[in-house]
Amino acid sequence: xxxxxxxxxxxxxxxxxxxxxxxxxxxxxxxxxxxxxxxxxxxxxxxxxxxxxxxxxxxxxxxxxxxxxxxxxxxx
Amino acid sequence: xxxxxxxxxxxxxxxxxxxxxxxxxxxxxxxxxxxxxxxxxxxxxxxxxxxxxxxxxxxxxxxxxxxxxxxxxxxxxxxxxxxxxxxxxxxxxxxxxxxxxxxxxxxxxxxxxxxxxxxxxxxxxxxxxxxxxxxxxxxxxxxxxxxxxxxxxxxxxxxxxxxxxxxxxxxxxxxxxxxxxxxxxxxxxxxxxxxxxxxxxxxxxxxxxxxxxxxxxxxxxxxxxxxxxxxxxxxxxxxxxxxxxxxxxxxxxxxxxxxxxxxxxxxxxxxxxxxxxxxxxxxxxxxxxxxxxxxxxxxxxxxxxxxxxxxxxxxxxxxxxxxxxxxxxxxxxxxxxxxxxxxxxxxxxxxxxxxxxxxxxxxxxxxxxxxxxxxxxxxxxxxxxxxxxxxxxxxxxxxxxxxxxxxxxxxxxxxxxxxxxxxxxxxxxxxxxxx
Numbered sequence: 001x002x003x004x005x006x007x008x009x010x011x012x013x014x015x016x017x018x019x020x021x022x023x024x025x026x027x028x029x030x031x032x033x034x035x036x037x038x039x040x041x042x043x044x045x046x047x048x049x050x051x052x053x054x055x056x057x058x059x060x061x062x063x064x065x066x067x068x069x070x071x072x073x074x075x076x
Numbered sequence: 077x078x079x080x081x082x083x084x085x086x087x088x089x090x091x092x093x094x095x096x097x098x099x100x101x102x103x104x105x106x107x108x109x110x111x112x113x114x115x116x117x118x119x120x121x122x123x124x125x126x127x128x129x130x131x132x133x134x135x136x137x138x139x140x141x142x143x144x145x146x147x148x149x150x151x152x153x154x155x156x157x158x159x160x161x162x163x164x165x166x167x168x169x170x171x172x173x174x175x176x177x178x179x180x181x182x183x184x185x186x187x188x189x190x191x192x193x194x195x196x197x198x199x200x201x202x203x204x205x206x207x208x209x210x211x212x213x214x215x216x217x218x219x220x221x222x223x224x225x226x227x228x229x230x231x232x233x234x235x236x237x238x239x240x241x242x243x244x245x246x247x248x249x250x251x252x253x254x255x256x257x258x259x260x261x262x263x264x265x266x267x268x269x270x271x272x273x274x275x276x277x278x279x280x281x282x283x284x285x286x287x288x289x290x291x292x293x294x295x296x297x298x299x300x301x302x303x304x305x306x307x308x309x310x311x312x313x314x315x316x317x318x319x320x321x322x323x324x325x326x327x328x329x330x331x332x333x334x335x336x337x338x339x340x341x342x343x344x345x346x347x348x349x350x351x352x353x354x355x356x357x358x359x360x361x362x363x364x365x366x367x368x369x370x371x372x373x374x375x376x377x378x379x380x381x382x383x384x385x386x387x388x389x390x391x392x393x394x395x396x397x398x399x400x401x402x403x404x405x406x407x408x409x410x411x412x413x414x415x416x417x418x419x420x421x422x423x424x425x426x427x428x429x430x431x432x433x434x435x436x437x438x439x440x441x442x443x444x445x446x447x448x449x450x451x452x453x454x455x456x457x458x459x460x461x462x463x464x465x466x467x468x469x470x471x472x473x474x475x476x477x478x479x480x481x482x483x484x485x486x487x488x489x490x491x492x493x494x495x496x497x498x499x500x501x502x503x504x505x506x507x508x509x510x511x
Binding site: 025026027028029031032033034035037039040042045046047048050051054055056059060061062063064065066067068069 | 243317
């Protein structure tokens with residue numbers, strides 16, 4: 001059941017992207033003025049992320065996804 | 077192509093820290109002419125749940141580039157936790173007495189109140205270090221380590237990742253592995269699964285008799301947890317303004333996954349607590365995660381939204397939507413609202429209480445964090461640049477968690493009058509400083 005769900009989601013993702021193909025996406029190196037800004041980085045606020053991960057790890061049953069689920073604290 | 081940042085006049089404190097950090101890793105300041113400057117950031121957090129837990133956290137990070145691709149990142153976290161935490165027992169129309177986890181002393185919960193253990197006090201120190209460098213022109217690796225130590229818990233993690241760029245660096249695929257080993261040594265040792273909490277109400281002839289009864293509910297003084305994780309990533313630049321990220325993660329955790337401080341109430345057919353027993357969780361957990369993020373640069377704002385689906389073999393399925401919208405102003409300042417929605421289903425062994433008439437299950441926990449719940453976070457962040465080029469940010473967030481009624485048979489009328497599923501609110505204030 002669980003594996004079926006994950007498999008379906010994976011197939012949907014692959015299908016959507018195969019419509020264009022990765023090679024036709026993207027920009028030339030000289031068109032990266034906006035993408036090169038620090039605030040456009042995938043993890044632009046690592047301090048916030050680190051704190052959020054700690055809070056939600058201690059309050060909720062699921063963790064990880066964006067990065068390693070980690071742990072490393074008792075978090076009662 | 078990475079554009080190098082124009083060096084700014086370093087602040088005096090940054091200079092001093094740079095010398096200290098260089099000494100710490102044993103390199104000499106003038107060894108590599110092409111190396112970048114040390115850059116620092118720090119954060120102070122105040123976290124408060126009214127009538128429950130309060131926490132303060134301090135984070136300091138330092139990073140430095142070596143050559144074109146080498147990056148050393150060091151992070152130190154110090155946090156302190158005080159206050160009360162729900163111990164799993166349900167509220168009653170009469171006062172309840174509980175033994176503290178250490179066995180030394182008791183606490184009393186008044187009638188119609190959620191039982192909260194007020195003995196939590198912990199300080200934790202965590203140190204992370206990671207090193208990233210190029211393997212080839214379009215391939216790089218990161219290795220890292222994480223050490224965390226608190227009074228009753230310690231953890232060591234090592235991780236590694238390899239990333240490769242394709243199609244003029246518009247596509248990046250990555251694979252990461254992480255291994256962790258934790259040791260838990262709780263105050264009062266590890267309780268025997270489903271053993272009854274020993275509460276001294278004058279029934280023992282001597283202190284020695286009490287301790288004999290208490291010790292009979294304990295197994296050993298410590299146990300361990302091991303974690304192995306895999307993370308596959310795909311980052312895609314879509315156009316000049318937009319990028320996307322997709323991750324798949326798998327984690328396998330084994331060992332002592334029970335919370336030694338949590339109990340379950342055992343009630344009779346009137347809903348009156350007859351016994352309190354220590355919880356028991358399975359000693360293995362496998363979790364799958366899917367994460368998708370998109371980020372878009374409008375003319376004067378940046379919007380990001382992510383979705384995360386997590387499913388594990390404890391039957392906990394969760395959905396998370398997280399979004400930020402940063403509005404950039406002319407003076408290099410910005411406002412960033414934040415919204416997050418979270419929803420999870422209950423673990424298959426979650427039970428808010430046990431009944432005397434039912435046979436004892438193999439596993440059971442009344443920890444509300446394993447129950448059916450949803451949560452919302454609303455936040456706002458303001459960032460600005462100071463005269464000397466340093467940057468500061470202030471973030472204020474409100475978190476509300478609302479448990480949903482579990483599928484426990486509500487055939488005990490009296491329990492319907494009690495608040496078995498209290499909500500949790502938290503306020504978070506955070507200051508970040510980059511220099």
